[in-house]
Amino acid sequence: xxKTIQHNPDQVIVAENLTKKFGKFTAVDxxxxxxxxxxxxxxxxxxxxxxxxxxRMLCGLSIPTGGKGIVAGYDIGTQTELVKKSIGYMSQKxxxxxxxxxxxxxxxxxxxxxxxxxxxxxxTDSLMKxxxxxxxxxxxxxxxxxxxKQKLAFSxxxxxxxxxxxxxxxxxxxxxITRRQFWELIYDATSRGITVFVTTHxxxxxEYCDRVSIMVDxxxxxxxxxxxxxxxxxxxxxxxxxxxxxxKAKRVDS
Amino acid sequence: MIKYLLKKExxxxxxxxxxxxxxxxxPFMVLMVxxxxxxxxxxxxxxxxxxxxxxxxxxxxxQKVVSSNYFRLTNVSDDYNQALKSIEKxxxxxxxxxxxxxxxxxxxxxxxxxxxxxxxxNGMKGGIGxxxxxxxxxxxxxxxxxxxxxxxxxGNSVPTIQIDxxxxxxxxxxxxxxxxxxxxxxxxxxxxxxxxxxSIVFEKELGTMEQINVSPIPKTTFILAxxxxxxxxxxxxxxxxxxxxxxxxxxxxxxxxxxxxLFAAIYILTVSGLGLVISNYASTLQxxxxxxxxxxxxxxxxxxxxxxxxxxxxxxxxxxxxxxLKHFMDVMRAVYLKGSNPLQLSKELFALIxxxxxxNTWAVLSYQKxx
Numbered sequence: 290x291x292k293t294i295q296h297n298p299d300q301v302i303v304a305e306n307l308t309k310k311f312g313k314f315t316a317v318d319x320x321x322x323x324x325x326x327x328x329x330x331x332x333x334x335x336x337x338x339x340x341x342x343x344x345r346m347l348c349g350l351s352i353p354t355g356g357k358g359i360v361a362g363y364d365i366g367t368q369t370e371l372v373k374k375s376i377g378y379m380s381q382k383x384x385x386x387x388x389x390x391x392x393x394x395x396x397x398x399x400x401x402x403x404x405x406x407x408x409x410x411x412x413t414d415s416l417m418k419x420x421x422x423x424x425x426x427x428x429x430x431x432x433x434x435x436x437x438k439q440k441l442a443f444s445x446x447x448x449x450x451x452x453x454x455x456x457x458x459x460x461x462x463x464x465x466i467t468r469r470q471f472w473e474l475i476y477d478a479t480s481r482g483i484t485v486f487v488t489t490h491x492x493x494x495x496e497y498c499d500r501v502s503i504m505v506d507x508x509x510x511x512x513x514x515x516x517x518x519x520x521x522x523x524x525x526x527x528x529x530x531x532x533x534x535x536x537k538a539k540r541v542d543s
Numbered sequence: 544m545i546k547y548l549l550k551k552e553x554x555x556x557x558x559x560x561x562x563x564x565x566x567x568x569x570p571f572m573v574l575m576v577x578x579x580x581x582x583x584x585x586x587x588x589x590x591x592x593x594x595x596x597x598x599x600x601x602x603x604x605x606q607k608v609v610s611s612n613y614f615r616l617t618n619v620s621d622d623y624n625q626a627l628k629s630i631e632k633x634x635x636x637x638x639x640x641x642x643x644x645x646x647x648x649x650x651x652x653x654x655x656x657x658x659x660x661x662x663x664x665n666g667m668k669g670g671i672g673x674x675x676x677x678x679x680x681x682x683x684x685x686x687x688x689x690x691x692x693x694x695x696x697x698g699n700s701v702p703t704i705q706i707d708x709x710x711x712x713x714x715x716x717x718x719x720x721x722x723x724x725x726x727x728x729x730x731x732x733x734x735x736x737x738x739x740x741x742s743i744v745f746e747k748e749l750g751t752m753e754q755i756n757v758s759p760i761p762k763t764t765f766i767l768a769x770x771x772x773x774x775x776x777x778x779x780x781x782x783x784x785x786x787x788x789x790x791x792x793x794x795x796x797x798x799x800x801x802x803x804x805l806f807a808a809i810y811i812l813t814v815s816g817l818g819l820v821i822s823n824y825a826s827t828l829q830x831x832x833x834x835x836x837x838x839x840x841x842x843x844x845x846x847x848x849x850x851x852x853x854x855x856x857x858x859x860x861x862x863x864x865x866x867x868l869k870h871f872m873d874v875m876r877a878v879y880l881k882g883s884n885p886l887q888l889s890k891e892l893f894a895l896i897x898x899x900x901x902x903n904t905w906a907v908l909s910y911q912k913x914x
Contacts, residue, residue, distance in 0.1 A: 315592075324903030348688040348757050348914075349757070349913055350753065350756055350757055350913050351913055351914060352913055352914065369912075369913065370759050370761075373757060373758060373759040374759040376757070378753075378754070379754050380750060380754065380757075382749075382750035382753070383750065384749070384750040384751045384753055384754040385552065385751070385754070386555070386557050386751055387749075388554070388555050388559070389551060389555070393550075393551070393554065396547065397547050397548070397550070397551050398754075398758070399547075400544060400546065400548075400758065400759055401544060401547060401755075401758045401759075402546070403544065403759075420549075424683075510721065531587060
């Protein structure tokens with residue numbers, strides 16, 4: 290019997306020896322960490338290091354083969370549906386409906402999370418203003434440029450005010466200006482108390498995080514603030530830190 | 544919550560550039576074309592005649608055969624071998640050989656023999672052609688008997704049984720009466736079984752499924768939201784079917800429309816449920832299509848659409864007993880032709896309710912929000 294984790298309301302995500310095996314292959318190998326409320330937690334690692342698998346377990350999309358996880362106060366193994374109510378998720382693949390209009394996508398996902406019609410309408414108006422999207426409101430999402438889509442997807446994932454939002458490489462393929470705007474949206478979310486769990490391959494983005502973990506071959510090899518990590522690895526920037534750690538990887542890039 | 548999902552499904556169906564057209568065109572295509580082409584009636588059989596007698600009787604017989612509309616005289620040969628060659632060349636389907644002295648033998652009341660030989664590569668065509676030809680010859684024979692023995696004394700006559708056949712429910716054996724209701728079932732099966740399967744797998748491929756799975760939507764709600772639109776599509780499609788059957792073929796069910804709607808409601812749930820089950824197991828459209836085709840083929844072959852279930856071997860009858868298509872086809876034909884009511888069709892009713900419950904429970908259970 291594994292010991293139950295004492296829940297501390299300040300810790301929004303707790304992972305303890307979280308493990309996922311696919312047959313003989315261990316994608317995620319006993320990882321343990323905590324994420325505090327309101328934090329931006331960067332989850333770094335080379336392709337195939339196990340980031341997405343770990344994130345999918347925390348979101349209740351993938352069943353762990355070992356270890357425990359608590360997200361927003363609920364057990365990811367037994368209280369999956371409660372976890373799902375309290376989180377937002379933006380996957381690597383763009384996943385709003387291309388054949389629905391901007392406002393229809395927002396309405397759909399707001400409705401799915403149990404928001405009332407009036408609340409949805411009101412929040413949609415203010416979101417359209419915030420994003421400068423008033424002209425795009427009635428456009429089909431499929432017709433928008435990628436940068437717009439990504440900002441919209443993020444906004445939809447936090448539309449129902451979740452406690453945590455999981456972002457899986459949210460800025461892949463997006464231009465630097467949009468990336469900057471995107472991070473402004475992330476900061477805006479944390480100012481409202483939403484905890485952000487983000488994976489990225491951009492090392493400048495890693496610098497924006499409060500704390501960063503670096504995964505190598507399914508294990509967490511380093512976890513600290515960007516400043517401390519640079520000190521620890523005697524590096525000028527996060528890129529050098531990443532290079533030193535990722536070079537140890539034995540797994541072939543998937 | 545389901546309100547939002549239903550809105551989404553309907554908008555997606557209506558905005559699809561292809562689906563709404565397909566939903567309307569498909570019943571038209573199937574019901575306007577197939578009943579004219581997929582016919583049981585064998586017409587225009589090519590006939591080869593070998594007349595060794597050249598008498599008025601032999602000419603009369605040939606004339607009678609050709610004027611029946613079922614045969615076309617395409618070849619006249621001098622002997623059997625030559626006639627056989629015309630079959631090999633596909634110029635003839637059936638050979639009628641009239642021997643020499645045919646008329647003389649008949650006049651002498653000795654009785655005459657003729658030979659009929661059919662190409663049975665297509666067994667059904669050969670068999671039916673043979674039957675037609677034999678009955679024409681019998682008819683001809685009866686005419687000769689009347690002609691040669693005009694007055695038959697009561698005491699002398701041979702006691703014969705005269706058969707007066709009556710075809711109930713389809714007096715003229717019009718195969719369209721039989722095919723059109725069954726084709727409506729086919730259309731429902733294809734549209735309502737195919738579309739839900741494609742719909743979920745498509746979401747899997749796009750990645751939107753992941754966004755749904757990470758949300759707190761209950762499994763049953765999601766499945767229901769996928770099911771209900773296709774249920775309505777099914778009603779539209781079958782109503783179009785009714786209209787075409789009435790306008791083009793003058794077919795109106797002998798029973799009530801409400802009976803058909805009741806059964807259709809359950810049947811659509813059954814096939815949509817099966818489609819959803821398939822989509823839960825298939826991870827790509829290609830896989831889903833193949834599984835759907837497999838089931839469709841088995842369903843159609845063992846449905847009694849073309850070949851009656853009763854003449855199938857026992858194992859096939861068992862498979863057919865678990866074929867929802869067969870049950871609904873029986874219902875449609877019974878209501879259209881006989882005017883049966885749900886009480887008389889209670890066996891099919893319970894079978895279909897059972898299938899619908901089975902497939903939809905399976906669909907909910909097999910839909911995994913996590914792996």
